[in-house]
Amino acid sequence: MAKPKYTAHVLVADDEADFRVVLQSFLQSEGHTVTTAEDGADAINKLQGSPFDLVLLDIRMPRVDGIEVLQFIKQQYVDTQVIILTAVNDVRIAVECMQLGAFHFLTKPYSVDELQSLVSLALEKRQMSIELKVMKSTISRLSRNPQLIGESKEFRKVLELAGRVAPSDSTVLLEGASGTGKEVFANFIYKNSPRAEKPFVALNCASIPDTLIESELFGHEKGAFTDASAMRQGLVEIANGGTLFLDEIGEISPVFQPKLLRFIQLGEYRRVGGNKTLKSDVRIISATNKNLFDEVKEGRFREDLLYRLNVVTLRIPPLRERKEDIPLLVDHFIKRKSKTKTPKSVTPDALQTLMAYDWPGNIRELEHAIEGAVLMSHDSVITAKDFALMQGGGAQQHWTASPASSPVMTMEELEQLHIEQTLRRFEFNRSKTAKALGITQKTLYLKIKRYKIPVPDPA
Secondary structure (H helix, E strand, O other): OOOOOOOOEEEEEOOOHHHHHHHHHHHHHOOOEEEEEOOHHHHHHHHHHOOOOEEEEOOOOOOOOHHHHHHHHHHHOOOOEEEEEEOOOOHHHHHHHHHHOOOEEEEOOOOHHHHHHHHHHHHHHHHHHHHHHOHHHHHHHHHHOOOOOOOOHHHHHHHHHHHHHOOOOOOEEEEOOOOOOHHHHHHHHHHOOOOOOOOEEEEEHHHOOOOOHHHHHHEEOOOOOOOOOOOEEOHHHHOOOOEEEEEOHHHOOOOOHHHHHHHHHHOEEOOEOOOOOEEOOOEEEEEEOOOHHHHHHOOOOOHHHHHHHOOEEEEOOOHHHOHHHHHHHHHHHHHHHOOOOOOOEEOHHHHHHHHHOOOOOHHHHHHHHHHHHHHHOOOOEEOHHHHHHHHOOOOHHHHOOOOOOOOOOOHHHHHHHHHHHHHHHOOOOHHHHHHHHOOOHHHHHHHHHHHOOOOOOOO
16 A cells, blocks of 8 residues: 555544544554544634644534534635545535535445545645745745855855754844845755745845734734635645744834744744734744844844844845855856856956956845846956946946055945935935845845935935
């Protein structure tokens, strides 16, 4: 007998003790984890205590019947598949169960092969449902084809640490400036963890308004607020068994932080507008470009939440600290950005120009610079001039190393100059500018205010 493609946590709910024992023995022999319930009320209690992938459910049970349990499952646990197993051979009841969302209606007696096939198909359907929900995030990550590229001492050190922490279930905090590749490291940890076959769900906390982030993570019930026309699952529910990546974690509001802390501590949450306590088992990887200890001192971030998030902290070095990796990164990006079979090459003076620059926007800025240079160059060779053209008329000095006698710019002055030039390049379009710089629009707005950069009013 072939082993199933997916193993699962299965709930068997039936008031016949002998039948429960038989089903439990069969499912465990298939590699599944099995919990049993003696009636409908017991089944609902078990469902509230732990998430299940599949429920084998009898119809006629004392206290609460199978139809009510099925309705409860489909209201609260959308992805949980339900197979009805019953001695009641009634077409009307079968149709009602299928309309309520049951995967299949199977009458007793039935063959072991038939049940085995249905269990496999139900679990495949559940997996497909989850994969569809995370497809947008997955496609976005795959389209960028994120790779960890580098041979520098600093890079290899953090890569080694990431490899050591990956097999554990500990929460990981990735610290580093925007554009250093924090999500790529999060993806590396996920791919090398025991949860690699489960979902990887990413959320940029800075891109979600404070009023909606709870709904995004925990979901909401129908009617919870004006636009809540239907129940919606949250990301923690979709990611159950897998990994949840919270980017820009420092942007989460103090109001929501206690709820996130409770979820990390207990794995429990409630949908917005709901009163049912639900559970989800996810590994949390978070990232920030802020110093969260400073945020704690300023009262903007909870100290207990920080200590829950940074069980292991990895500092991702900025590109200026690993400049020996620039040639490797340049070669990688040129191959990715080139439309021809034979990628363009970079002249020594162009590579020297790139090595001399401090890259405040880090790897993401380098990627955009290469993309622009590939477009600007007229033949198979990229020169330093192509990078200057990308930045606009008077930017050559910005891309070349200053003579020793020239005044040295501070990092803040360099950042201000870079933001101003990028704004002009995209005709002051803040969305495109923020994307090119590898920061959020909120961060860009704050930097514009900080540096008092004159920005024309939109027409």
